Amino acid sequence: xxxxxxxxxxxxxxxxxxxxxxxxxxxxxxxxxxxxxxxxxxxxxxxxxxxxxxxxxxxxxxxxx
Numbered sequence: 001x002x003x004x005x006x007x008x009x010x011x012x013x014x015x016x017x018x019x020x021x022x023x024x025x026x027x028x029x030x031x032x033x034x035x036x037x038x039x040x041x042x043x044x045x046x047x048x049x050x051x052x053x054x055x056x057x058x059x060x061x062x063x064x065x
Contacts (some may be wrong), residue, residue: 014043014044014047018040019035021040
């Protein structure tokens, strides 16, 4: 249950940041929007990978004890 709360906090943090970025997108060209979407995807994937790695690390530490 605690892990869900941590993940929710992380998701809310990034959703807030992306919402600010999206509001700025209305004022830029299609090319810039495409680059932004690609960048956002890379960021989301990196964050997801890091969270999964930390979660797996915590799980392994818990199993070893």
